[in-house]
Amino acid sequence: GGKKGASPASKGKGKAASVEPRKPDVKPRVQMKKLFWNPIRIADPNEPTVWEKIHQEAVEFDCDQLEELFTNAPKADGMESKPRAASRGCTPEPPRKVKRSFLDESRRRQLWCMLSLMPEVSALIHAIEAMDDSFLEPERVELLVSNLPSSTEVALAATSVRSIELSENEVWDGPEDFVVKLTAVPVFDLRISVWGFLNAFETNFSRLAATEADSRAAGECLRQSERVEKLLAVTLYTGNYLNGGTARGRADGFDIETLTKLRDLKTTKQSTLLDFIVGHVERESPGILQQLYASGAESDVVTRARKHKMADAAEEVSGLINQATIYLQRLDAAPAEQRLADRAKKLRARLGQLQELRSRFQAWDAQYSSLCSWFKMDPAKPKPTDEFFDLWASFFCGVKGALDALEVRRQPRNVVRRASSQPPAQWDTPTEASPTSEPSKRQVRQHSVDALEPMSPKEPSWTAPRRPARS
Numbered sequence: 001g002g003k004k005g006a007s008p009a010s011k012g013k014g015k016a017a018s019v020e021p022r023k024p025d026v027k028p029r030v031q032m033k034k035l036f037w038n039p040i041r042i043a044d045p046n047e048p049t050v051w052e053k054i055h056q057e058a059v060e061f062d063c064d065q066l067e068e069l070f071t072n073a074p075k076a077d078g079m080e081s082k083p084r085a086a087s088r089g090c091t092p093e094p095p096r097k098v099k100r101s102f103l104d105e106s107r108r109r110q111l112w113c114m115l116s117l118m119p120e121v122s123a124l125i126h127a128i129e130a131m132d133d134s135f136l137e138p139e140r141v142e143l144l145v146s147n148l149p150s151s152t153e154v155a156l157a158a159t160s161v162r163s164i165e166l167s168e169n170e171v172w173d174g175p176e177d178f179v180v181k182l183t184a185v186p187v188f189d190l191r192i193s194v195w196g197f198l199n200a201f202e203t204n205f206s207r208l209a210a211t212e213a214d215s216r217a218a219g220e221c222l223r224q225s226e227r228v229e230k231l232l233a234v235t236l237y238t239g240n241y242l243n244g245g246t247a248r249g250r251a252d253g254f255d256i257e258t259l260t261k262l263r264d265l266k267t268t269k270q271s272t273l274l275d276f277i278v279g280h281v282e283r284e285s286p287g288i289l290q291q292l293y294a295s296g297a298e299s300d301v302v303t304r305a306r307k308h309k310m311a312d313a314a315e316e317v318s319g320l321i322n323q324a325t326i327y328l329q330r331l332d333a334a335p336a337e338q339r340l341a342d343r344a345k346k347l348r349a350r351l352g353q354l355q356e357l358r359s360r361f362q363a364w365d366a367q368y369s370s371l372c373s374w375f376k377m378d379p380a381k382p383k384p385t386d387e388f389f390d391l392w393a394s395f396f397c398g399v400k401g402a403l404d405a406l407e408v409r410r411q412p413r414n415v416v417r418r419a420s421s422q423p424p425a426q427w428d429t430p431t432e433a434s435p436t437s438e439p440s441k442r443q444v445r446q447h448s449v450d451a452l453e454p455m456s457p458k459e460p461s462w463t464a465p466r467r468p469a470r471s
Contacts, residue, residue: 019043022055028063030071099173102160103153111175114147121174125181128188131195131339138199145196148189149179157183187334194327194343201350205357208317211308212360218305218389219364219371221298227288228298231399234277235262242273256375259395271405278402289403292396299396306389310368314361317354324351 019041042055101108118124118140127135128144136144149157157179166172172180182188222228236254243249262274281289293299324347331344372382383391 028067030067032067032071095169098167098170100164100166100170101173101176102156102164103175103179107153108173108175110147111178114143115174115178117143121178121181124178125185128182128191129185131191131343138196141192141196141199144192148192149183153179154183186337187330187340190327190330190334191340194331194347197323197327198343198346198350204316204320205350205353208313209357211310211313212357212364214301214304215308215310215385215389216360216364216367218301218392219367221301222392223371223374225298227292230281230285230288231277234280235259238273238277238280253376256377256391260391260398262395263398263401272402274398275402275405278399279406282403282406289399293400299393299400302389302392302396306386306393308386310361310364310385314358314365317358317361321351321354321358324354 021041045055103111115121119127119135123135126132157176160176161180171177185191235258236251239254239258240249240251243251262277263272265273267273267276278289291297328344328347328351331340331347334340368385369379369382372379372388377383
């Protein structure tokens with residue numbers, strides 16, 4: 001039990017304490033949080049260690065930021081105003097710019113999002129002033145149109161520039177800087193609005209012109225179609241026969257909504273009245289109904305027209321005309337500038353196209369009114385055009401289904417017809433299975449094509465009653 005000696009750690013500490021520190025004595029301006037470690041001091045500078053290598057290289061860092069982040073006590077009064085002398089390992093940071101703003105936060109976010117998709121602000125403003133199509137694509141111009149400063153924001157920007165004098169250390173933040181520079185461009189809102197209008201014109205005009213053309217073509221097709229007239233005639237006479245002896249019979253016509261109900265009236269054999277009508281037309285005029293579905297025929301043009309709302313399209317045309325007229329008035333009153341004069345010339349030509357398109361829409365109104373009268377529709381409750389054409393498209397879809405079903409019913413009988421057209425086989429020894437006899441009556445009747453169901457030998461074929469010729 002002799003006296004205990006000093007531990008290795010304590011020896012190291014004692015040795016470290018006897019070595020003179022080589023690093024400079026750094027005294028932070030504020031009380032700092034401490035990093036608790038065991039310091040190492042190198043006694044022999046010739047000893048190869050990482051610490052000796054680091055000692056030979058200078059390391060610089062931001063002392064001000066370190067003090068700000070790890071201070072353990074408030075700074076003394078007036079401490080910030082005193083410049084900090086550069087010491088070894090610390091590089092003074094230039095004073096940071098203070099960013100000023102005057103827009104509300106939600107609007108600032110909108111402008112930040114837009115600016116993130118744009119070129120640098122100074123180049124953007126120059127392109128706007130020059131209305132440079134080669135620098136800004138139509139998509140970016142449209143983005144500018146949707147983010148134009150309101151009149152309130154323009155007034156706020158002007159007031160802020162007059163009343164707030166920025167110091168050397170102050171700048172406008174990104175959204176405010178954009179608004180201030182943009183509002184300094186002469187008639188900036190007119191430039192961007194006209195630019196966007198002309199960029200979007202071809203797309204808008206083509207769409208509206210196609211709307212009018214599709215509707216006009218469908219209306220003319222229904223008015224002149226012999227196939228539609230044939231279907232209506234068979235439907236009328238069939239319906240009058242079904243309604244015989246009632247107040248609904250002896251009709252001269254029917255409301256066209258009836259066309260969508262023909263599939264709902266079932267026969268006793270689970271086919272429909274529409275199947276019966278289609279079968280009757282096919283017997284009288286084979287193949288005529290298939291022509292409804294050719295390119296450019298009734299079903300095709302009606303299907304295109306059903307997508308359009310003509311009233312909304314006509315209103316849009318009038319709105320574009322009013323917009324172009326206002327732009328032209330403002331351009332005429334704007335300061336003389338060749339770039340604005342060139343855009344005004346293009347805008348006048350586009351306005352002429354819109355006015356001609358509006359006259360076609362007005363002509364369609366008269367054509368549609370005549371079409372409704374042709375089908376004896378209630379003039380007090382005219383159907384919107386999209387509903388009118390949708391009704392016909394639905395009817396043609398039903399007719400196509402009936403034609404397909406008729407073809408399916410024909411298929412097995414076609415097989416029998418092809419088999420019976422072959423000459424009978426020659427058998428060396430006639431047997432009961434020898435097909436040398438005449439086809440049975442059942443086989444002969446199977447060659448006939450009925451509009452609804454395969455006929456049995458006992459079912460007489462129904463023939464529409466012949467009407468006496470009109471005097």
